[in-house]
Amino acid sequence: MSDSILVVGGAGYIGAHMVKRLRRAGFPVAVADDLSSGHREAVLGAPLHVGDIGDATFVDRLLADVRPAAVMHFASCIQVGESVVDPAKYYRNNVAATQVLLDGMRAHGVSRFLFSSTAAIFGDPRYVPIDEAHPKAPINPYGRSKWFVEQMLEDYDRAYGLRSVCLRYFNAAGADPEGELGECHEPETHLVPLVLQVASGRRPHITVYGEDYATPDGTCIRDYIHVDDLAEAHLLALRQLLEGGASARFNLGNGSGYSVREVIEAVRRVTGHPVPVVVGARREGDPPVLVADARAARLALGWQPRHADLDTIVAHAWAWERRRAAALP
Structure with a gap:
C-alpha cells in the first residue's frame, strides 16, 4: 500500500x-x-x-x-x-x-x-x-x-x-479561484454556467422554469x-x-439559499452584461426550496466554507466562462 x-x-x-x-x-x-x-x-x-x-x-x-x-x-x-x-x-x-x-x-x-x-x-x-x-x-x-x-x-x-x-x-x-479549472458539461444543465453563457453571448437567453412558487420572488431557491x-x-x-x-x-451546503432570480441578478451585477429572461413552465419534480443543514460537517470535520458569497461564486465562474468563450472559434 x-x-x-x-x-x-x-x-x-x-x-x-x-x-x-x-x-x-x-x-x-x-x-x-x-x-x-x-x-x-x-x-x-x-x-x-x-x-x-x-x-x-x-x-x-x-x-x-x-x-x-x-x-x-x-x-x-x-x-x-x-x-x-x-x-x-x-x-x-x-x-x-x-x-x-x-x-x-x-x-x-x-x-x-x-x-x-x-x-x-x-x-x-x-x-x-x-x-x-x-x-x-x-x-x-x-x-x-x-x-x-x-x-x-x-x-x-x-x-x-x-x-x-x-x-x-x-x-x-463556481470555478477554481486561480482560473485553471471550471465546468465543461455537454450538455450544460446547471444554472450558474447557463446564465453566464448568456452574459458571454454564447446563449440568447436564460429560461426560468416557473415563477409562481411559494418563495419571495416566485422562483425556486437552491443552496x-x-x-x-x-x-x-x-x-x-x-x-x-x-x-x-x-x-x-x-x-x-452553505445553509442559505438563493432564488433563480437572485442568481440572474448576481450575474448581471458581476458581469455588467444584460441577461435576457424567458419564463417557461414549471419542471416536474422541482421543489420550491432546497437548502442544506451542514452543521454536522462543520462540527465533525472542522469544515468552514470560504466562498459562501454568491457574487464570489459567480465571479470565479465568470472568469472561467470568459476563458472558454475566448477560446471558441
Whole structure:
C-alpha cells in the first residue's frame, strides 16, 4: 500500500478540482477516468489511467498499479432528466460499476472510500434546511442510484470493514479561484454556467422554469456551494479516514439559499452584461426550496466554507466562462 490517493472521475468538474487540491496538500495522486464527460487536460498533469471502472480487469490492473491508501469516487452520471428516460444507464454506471470498484478494492486490501453523493437522495423535502436525519425518498433514478450506493457502503462496512464517507452535495457551483479549472458539461444543465453563457453571448437567453412558487420572488431557491469548498470538505474527510476515523455521512451546503432570480441578478451585477429572461413552465419534480443543514460537517470535520458569497461564486465562474468563450472559434 502506498500513500497515493486514487481519484475516480478525476477529469470531471468536481474531480479535477479535487485532484488539484490533493496535490497542493502534498498527496501523490492518480486519476482514473473514461473521458466520456471528463477532459484529459483537466487533470493538470496528474497520472491518468483511461478506462471504465465497470470493467473488473481494468480495475484490477489500476489498483495493482496505484496501490492507493484511499479511493475518491466522482465518476457518476448526473442528469436527472436523462435518468428518467434512460434509467439503465444510471444503474449500470452509478451502481453496478461502483460495486465492481468496491470489490476490486476488497481484493487489493484498500479499505477507505470517499463517495460523491447528492441531495437528490432526499427527494421532495419534508422540511428545510435538510439535515442528515431527513427521510431518504429519491424521486428519480439518479437519486435512487446514489442512495443505493450509500446503502451498499453501509453493508460493505459492516461485512468487510470498508470504511466510507458519503458527501451529499446540494448545488455545486463556481470555478477554481486561480482560473485553471471550471465546468465543461455537454450538455450544460446547471444554472450558474447557463446564465453566464448568456452574459458571454454564447446563449440568447436564460429560461426560468416557473415563477409562481411559494418563495419571495416566485422562483425556486437552491443552496449553492463553491466547488473549492466541496474539495476542502473531501480533503478533511479523507484525513479523518486516513487517521482511523469511522464511516460517516455529511450534507454539504452553505445553509442559505438563493432564488433563480437572485442568481440572474448576481450575474448581471458581476458581469455588467444584460441577461435576457424567458419564463417557461414549471419542471416536474422541482421543489420550491432546497437548502442544506451542514452543521454536522462543520462540527465533525472542522469544515468552514470560504466562498459562501454568491457574487464570489459567480465571479470565479465568470472568469472561467470568459476563458472558454475566448477560446471558441
